[in-house]
Amino acid sequence: MNNEITNEIATAFDSDLKDAVKPFTGERNSVLNGGLDDWLGESINTATAHYSGRGVFSRFSAKEVNDTILASDVKLICLQSEVSDTPQIDDVINGFRVVAINKDPADVSYTIQLRQV
Known part of the structure; x- marks a missing residue:
């Protein structure tokens, strides 16, 4: 059933929702070496992972806005x-x-809440 739903939505992304679907890129900074500073104590080693996908960006409805979701x-x-x-x-x-x-x-699917950096 999961594959059927995925295929249906992917088809909609390619056809009916084509104009609303936008590509996106994500990045995650991870601290390496347990977060310990280098021996000089001046920097922390980090790595950045990148990923991508496509989806529909929209606003939250007035009903959804609450203490954790901003307008x-x-x-x-x-x-x-x-x-x-x-x-x-x-x-x-x-x-x-x-x-x-x-x-x-x-x-x-994922529904992801995003906030301006």
């Missing part, structure tokens, strides 16, 4: 199978910081 936050809906890595909180996608990530019950 200025952006909603990204994307297929899990089309994202090259799993997004995580504090990643940066197209210049927005990932605040929250939710999966649908069928494990087909």
Whole structure:
């Protein structure tokens, strides 16, 4: 069933939703060596991982805005199978910081809450 839903949405992304679907890139900075400073204590070794996908960017409805969702936050809906890595909180996608990530019950899509950096 998961594959059927994924294929249906992917087909919609390629046809009916084609104009609304936009590519995105994400990046995650990870601290290496347990976060310990180098022997001089001047820097922390980090690595940046990049990933990409495509999805529909929109706003949250007035009903969704609450203590954790701001009116200025952006909603990204994307297929899990089309994202090259799993997004995580504090990643940066197209210049927005990932605040929250939710999966649908069928494990087909992510709904990602993004906030201006």
